[in-house]
Amino acid sequence: MKIALLTNFITPYRLPLYKEISKRVEKLKIFLSTPMEDNRNWKPEWDDLDVTVQKNITIKKNWKHSHGFKDNLYIHIPYDTLFLLKKYKPDVIISSEMGARTIQASLYKIFNPKCKLIIWATLSEYSELGRGKLRGIIRKKLLPSADAFLANGQSGKRYINKFGIDDKKIFFAPYTTDIKEFLDIPQEKDEKTANTLLFVGQIVERKGLLQFFDVLKTWGDANPDKKVNFIIGGDGREKNTLENYSLPQNIKLEFLGNIDFKKLPEVYKRAGIFVFPSLLDEWGLVVNEALASGLPVLGSLYSQSVEELIQDGINGFTFHPDKKDEIYYALDKALSVDQQKLKEMRDKARKTIDFLTIEYVTDNIIKAIDFVTKK
Numbered sequence: 001m002k003i004a005l006l007t008n009f010i011t012p013y014r015l016p017l018y019k020e021i022s023k024r025v026e027k028l029k030i031f032l033s034t035p036m037e038d039n040r041n042w043k044p045e046w047d048d049l050d051v052t053v054q055k056n057i058t059i060k061k062n063w064k065h066s067h068g069f070k071d072n073l074y075i076h077i078p079y080d081t082l083f084l085l086k087k088y089k090p091d092v093i094i095s096s097e098m099g100a101r102t103i104q105a106s107l108y109k110i111f112n113p114k115c116k117l118i119i120w121a122t123l124s125e126y127s128e129l130g131r132g133k134l135r136g137i138i139r140k141k142l143l144p145s146a147d148a149f150l151a152n153g154q155s156g157k158r159y160i161n162k163f164g165i166d167d168k169k170i171f172f173a174p175y176t177t178d179i180k181e182f183l184d185i186p187q188e189k190d191e192k193t194a195n196t197l198l199f200v201g202q203i204v205e206r207k208g209l210l211q212f213f214d215v216l217k218t219w220g221d222a223n224p225d226k227k228v229n230f231i232i233g234g235d236g237r238e239k240n241t242l243e244n245y246s247l248p249q250n251i252k253l254e255f256l257g258n259i260d261f262k263k264l265p266e267v268y269k270r271a272g273i274f275v276f277p278s279l280l281d282e283w284g285l286v287v288n289e290a291l292a293s294g295l296p297v298l299g300s301l302y303s304q305s306v307e308e309l310i311q312d313g314i315n316g317f318t319f320h321p322d323k324k325d326e327i328y329y330a331l332d333k334a335l336s337v338d339q340q341k342l343k344e345m346r347d348k349a350r351k352t353i354d355f356l357t358i359e360y361v362t363d364n365i366i367k368a369i370d371f372v373t374k375k
Contacts, residue, residue: 001025001026001374002029002088002089002370003093003193003369004090004092004094005021005030005034006030006095006096006101006102007030007095008032008096009032009033009036009037010049010228011044011366012042012045012261013054013175013177013261016177016276016358017176017177017358018030018046019049019171020358020362023364027364028050029051029090031050031078031081031084032052032053033054033076033101034076037058037074041235043196048212050341051054054078054081055078055196056079057077057290058075059073059074063099065129065130065280066129067279067302068322069279069280071204072232075099076100076101077100078100078101085105089279090115091114091116091373092369092372093105093108093118094113094369095119096119096120096123097123098138098142098143099362100230102119102137103142104336105117106142106145106252107186110219116147116148116373117147118146118368118369118372119143119146120150120234121150121156122142122154122282123159124156124281124282125158125297126280127157127282128159133327135206139163142162143160143164144163145166146169147369148158148170148171148372149152149165149170149352150170150171150364150368151170151173152172152175152304152306153304153305153307154307155314155324155356156304158326171367172301175285175305176283176285176286176288176356178341179292179353179356181289182268184291185268185293185294186269187294187350189272193270193341194339195274196270197230197272197273197274198232198233198270198271198273198275199230199232199233199234199272199275200234200250200264200268200273200274201286202234203236203238204236204238204277205237205238206278206279206280207236207238207279208217208279209232209238209242209244209277210238210255211279211324211327212243212327213242213247214324217245218328219246220247223250223335225246226250226335227251227252228250228251229252230253232256233259233267234258235258242257268280268295269293271295272295272342273296273297273334273335274286274293274296274297274298275298276298276299277299277319277321277327278292278299278300279300279302283305284299284306285302285305287299287305288356289304291349291350293350294314294349294350296315296317296342296345298316298317298319298320298334299315299319300319300320300321301318301320301321302320308355309352309353313333315346315349316352317330317331317351
């Protein structure tokens, strides 16, 4: 059986998953819109996978979300998709997102009805707010043409359900990566490390760091006797603003810049609480990494990984990032927990993520393939 996987590019954290899928199917060919987007600090790498980089037009645009923040969008139009599919003749197409590549995959299916289409819907209800009427119209036609769907979580599933798609066609494929190195991080921490905050990711408006800094400043002023270290890994347009942000003396910042993916476990080892104040994330893989590292997550409910994986007061602290009183309350709880409770939360954090392995997600993808081929 020949599987075609259509996607934007291969990230370091997706590579192990694609390699595992390749082992489990007869033949997998991956079609990429671009080797790598220019706002990413990763080098293109796909090892021994069978990869074709397509002929593609990329449109860059600024987009304002209904939550008020602006973000850069990369819209890829891989215009040779139909030609390449006709040449490859796949039995099953797995197409990520619901844009040009998936429209072409749907057209291919019309002329080749034996071919099955699985749409990999990497989205959430929040990620699709304010996307425009045209997208909604296209998706009303596009989604019913698919034989099955892969969704990140319950929010993604609810979005797909809105188009009349039955639950039996939806299979869960949350973001995951190889977490073995993170699981090896020692759980025992001294008090200073246990109360050290950590953020890893793009330092852009969408990640909600500026709003978090506003609350952190208020908290620091109200608790001058408590000292907090905050480590920030990553780069982006807001880095300079945050580096020059005036925080009280009891809040110490450390900016690490971009971190090589393979060196991330050493960074997580230095902290005790992971901060993820995102205004929007269809998932948020750093939450997986934090939990595997044994870090309770102080996280935004506008991230699907937080919504799916974090239980307030059990393995983390949750809040809505557009409500500063909620951020303050969650931050205060996180920095007021006694050391024994934090240790218990670290243990529960790691247990939370035990199931979410590359093998688990691959199993679900194989179930989706089996479902469509046996229809």
